[in-house]
Amino acid sequence: MNTELKRENGITEGVIWQQLLLFFFPILIGTFFQQLYNTVDSVIIGQFVGKEALSSVGGSSAQIINLIVGFFTGLSAGASVIISQYFGAKDQKQLDRALHTAYAFSILGGILAGIAGILLTPAIFRLMNTPKELMQDSISYVRIYFAGLIFVFIYNMGASILRAIGDSKRPLYYLIICCVINILLDLLFVVGLRQGVKGVAAATLIAQGVSAVLVTTALMLYTPGLKLRLRDIRIDRKMLFFLLKIGLPTGIQSCMYSVSNIIVQTALNAFGVDIMAAWAAFGKIDSIFWMINSAFGISITTFVGQNFGAGKWERIRKGTRVCLCMALSIAIVLSIALMTAGKFLFGIFTADSGVVAIGLRMMQVISPTYFLFVFIEIFSGTLRAQGHVFITTLMTMSGICLLRIVWVSLIVPHGTLEEIIACYPITWLLCAVGMTVYYLYKQRKILQKDFPKKIS
Numbered sequence: 001m002n003t004e005l006k007r008e009n010g011i012t013e014g015v016i017w018q019q020l021l022l023f024f025f026p027i028l029i030g031t032f033f034q035q036l037y038n039t040v041d042s043v044i045i046g047q048f049v050g051k052e053a054l055s056s057v058g059g060s061s062a063q064i065i066n067l068i069v070g071f072f073t074g075l076s077a078g079a080s081v082i083i084s085q086y087f088g089a090k091d092q093k094q095l096d097r098a099l100h101t102a103y104a105f106s107i108l109g110g111i112l113a114g115i116a117g118i119l120l121t122p123a124i125f126r127l128m129n130t131p132k133e134l135m136q137d138s139i140s141y142v143r144i145y146f147a148g149l150i151f152v153f154i155y156n157m158g159a160s161i162l163r164a165i166g167d168s169k170r171p172l173y174y175l176i177i178c179c180v181i182n183i184l185l186d187l188l189f190v191v192g193l194r195q196g197v198k199g200v201a202a203a204t205l206i207a208q209g210v211s212a213v214l215v216t217t218a219l220m221l222y223t224p225g226l227k228l229r230l231r232d233i234r235i236d237r238k239m240l241f242f243l244l245k246i247g248l249p250t251g252i253q254s255c256m257y258s259v260s261n262i263i264v265q266t267a268l269n270a271f272g273v274d275i276m277a278a279w280a281a282f283g284k285i286d287s288i289f290w291m292i293n294s295a296f297g298i299s300i301t302t303f304v305g306q307n308f309g310a311g312k313w314e315r316i317r318k319g320t321r322v323c324l325c326m327a328l329s330i331a332i333v334l335s336i337a338l339m340t341a342g343k344f345l346f347g348i349f350t351a352d353s354g355v356v357a358i359g360l361r362m363m364q365v366i367s368p369t370y371f372l373f374v375f376i377e378i379f380s381g382t383l384r385a386q387g388h389v390f391i392t393t394l395m396t397m398s399g400i401c402l403l404r405i406v407w408v409s410l411i412v413p414h415g416t417l418e419e420i421i422a423c424y425p426i427t428w429l430l431c432a433v434g435m436t437v438y439y440l441y442k443q444r445k446i447l448q449k450d451f452p453k454k455i456s
Contacts, residue, residue: 026168028295033175067258074254078247084164088309106157110150117146137197144201151212158215182207249393256401278358281349304385369425375432379439399431
């Protein structure tokens with residue numbers, strides 16, 4: 001066994017709330033910089049080009065990108081869980097197999113999804129009722145993004161692996177570097193060279209390429225307990241099965257989220273450019289909550305995964321409770337803050353008073369109910385880290401995604417803006433109740449059995 005894995009592990013040994021926060025803050029800041037990629041694109045486009053260009057970057061384009069990237073990010077959760085369990089169990093051989101299989105999968109997936117995205121983008125935009133005046137810029141933006149999708153996949157997989165072993169700082173450092181590169185290139189391509197939507201897409205592609213190189217280099221040279229070797233990158237079929245067993249349901253769940261969001265986006269597209277621009281701007285403001293909530297979700301998944309591998313049941317239960325309380329507190333405070341500063345926040349993206357007024361209407365429906373999703377994120381993260389993903393995925397797909405699709409289908413075309421987007425808090429409430437009940441039931445069942453189940 002590699003002696004580097006014998007060192008004291010803070011996640012399995014340290015003070016729980018301190019370990020969660022030490023892991024949470026780098027992830028939060030890193031997620032902030034990752035979101036800043038596209039947010040800066042939107043701000044620069046909205047201020048220097050116009051609301052039509054803002055709609056092209058942040059409307060249907062963002063939904064398509066989120067669909068593909070979200071699906072793969074869900075798949076990479078399988079690697080994260082398996083690697084965190086092997087790391088907690090100090091199983092060097094299986095850890096090595098999981099690392100190289102995950103990397104091979106990200107490279108292959110990035111190539112295939114990128115090609116498919118480039119070919120299918122025009123047809124998808126037509127299905128989404130994208131206005132003709134936005135079509136050309138939207139297609140250009142998404143196609144350039146998909147051309148660099150392999151970099152996105154490699155970075156996300158590499159960052160997930162680093163976080164799975166408790167290293168949340170280096171992904172943060174790499175994102176800060178690449179975000180600065182992205183901002184500088186945005187200013188050069190859009191403000192200086194007047195390349196518009198194509199300019200922000202090219203800037204993002206270059207920055208993501210840099211992030212992929214940085215995370216790969218770290219795994220090859222600077223990661224105690226792990227060493228990525230390029231010659232060993234290949235798919236181990238048995239290990240791939242373990243990764244997909246956990247990652248595929250999570251990826252499908254993420255994909256269904258995006259599909260339901262695309263359907264909502266399609267409904268809103270029929271209202272015209274102003275509502276599309278407001279929804280795009282609200283999406284950037286709304287992302288503040290999702291950054292925080294996601295950071296808590298990643299933190300508890302890694303925490304539970306390593307402690308599950310180490311066989312520390314009481315630490316898992318206590319860690320979940322602590323993480324839930326912290327996430328709920330921040331969600332409530334954030335809802336109040338966003339509602340208070342809403343007009344100012346929308347003004348960052350556009351000077352159009354009509355767009356700002358529409359955005360505030362959206363915020364009043366969705367933002368007060370953020371706390372509901374905390375239960376879904378934390379409890380599903382704990383269950384995923386224990387290897388229980390099928391029921392949580394089924395629950396989320398039916399309770400959120402399918403119900404949201406039914407809601408929009410019934411409301412459109414006669415519903416108001418508020419009635420359409422009310423599908424978000426309604427579905428969150430239903431799924432939060434179901435997830436809480438299932439979490440409590442499943443933990444009792446696990447306690448009755450020999451814990452932990454030996455990792456295959």
